[in-house]
Amino acid sequence: MAKQFKEYPLDLNRIPAHIAFIMDGNGRWAKKRMMPRTFGHHEGTKTIRTLALEANALGVKAMTVYAFSTENFKRDASEVDYIFKLPKEFFDAYLKELIENNVQIMAIGHLDRAPKETQDLIREGMRQTAHNTGIKLVFAFIYGGRDEIVEAAKKVAVDVKEGKVDVDQIDEDYFASKLMTAGLPEIDLMVRSSGEYRLSNFLLWQLSYSEFIFEDMYWPDFDEKELHKCIYIYQQRQRRFGGVIK
Ligand code: IPE
Ligand code: IPE
Numbered sequence: 225m226a227k228q229f230k231e232y233p234l235d236l237n238r239i240p241a242h243i244a245f246i247m248d249g250n251g252r253w254a255k256k257r258m259m260p261r262t263f264g265h266h267e268g269t270k271t272i273r274t275l276a277l278e279a280n281a282l283g284v285k286a287m288t289v290y291a292f293s294t295e296n297f298k299r300d301a302s303e304v305d306y307i308f309k310l311p312k313e314f315f316d317a318y319l320k321e322l323i324e325n326n327v328q329i330m331a332i333g334h335l336d337r338a339p340k341e342t343q344d345l346i347r348e349g350m351r352q353t354a355h356n357t358g359i360k361l362v363f364a365f366i367y368g369g370r371d372e373i374v375e376a377a378k379k380v381a382v383d384v385k386e387g388k389v390d391v392d393q394i395d396e397d398y399f400a401s402k403l404m405t406a407g408l409p410e411i412d413l414m415v416r417s418s419g420e421y422r423l424s425n426f427l428l429w430q431l432s433y434s435e436f437i438f439e440d441m442y443w444p445d446f447d448e449k450e451l452h453k454c455i456y457i458y459q460q461r462q463r464r465f466g467g468v469i470k
């Protein structure tokens with residue numbers, strides 16, 4: 225039996241298949257406590273664990289978390305270095321528990337641009353969970369939406385050049401099959417924490433018809449109740465996909 229919060233009763237038959245989070249506000253959360261920004265990033269990893277386990281219990285099929293954008297390299301090297309060490313901290317603390325809960329770890333983005341140790345660690349986490357059949361926990365790591373679309377376009381161009389496809393055969397499904405999210409369910413719900421109302425280059429193609437929720441709370445303060453609240457709000461929305469509800 226999945227947990228319920230009485231303020232946010234959920235219809236367990238209409239749980240979003242795929243939720244994407246822009247995990248924002250770690251730095252401000254730490255600053256408010258007179259702590260270094262990195263402490264906020266450390267605390268933020270706990271939220272990932274909590275939400276992934278609860279989303280899994282609710283039957284969510286995939287949860288994508290924006291962990292590092294292609295633009296985040298603009299930050300101080302010390303902060304970037306710290307973020308690249310977080311996968312080790314996260315897996316040391318939680319991989320065993322995630323495996324016990326049947327969670328599958330995945331990644332989208334330019335993992336190859338991370339330090340070798342970080343790459344190896346994430347690949348090992350993916351390998352150890354590859355056969356799990358529970359929620360897919362997808363880390364968008366060194367990820368950019370525009371970059372992803374350009375990369376997909378290049379793959380399509382190679383297919384055309386090699387005669388694998390005719391230009392006339394290229395449709396949305398074909399194009400989407402070249403994106404880093406190929407095979408994942410459509411994103412039903414996108415949530416951004418910290419009171420910023422923008423996408424910051426996240427999943428530009430995939431969010432076309434997703435429901436958006438912007439919460440003021442900083443990411444380290446997100447918890448199970450907040451997840452239930454977001455799904456509750458989602459369940460009150462009427463999705464039309466361009467059509468008309470009669
Ligand atoms: C989100 O928190 C985490 C990353 C972008 C890596 P921030 O680090 O952006 O925190 P704020 O927005 O500065 O508070
Ligand atoms: C978006 O947050 C990227 C991640 C959460 C990883 P940012 O904090 O980098 O976004 P901006 O700079 O406020 O748009």
Ligand code: MG
Nearest residue numbers: 248249250251
């Ligand atoms: Mg931010």
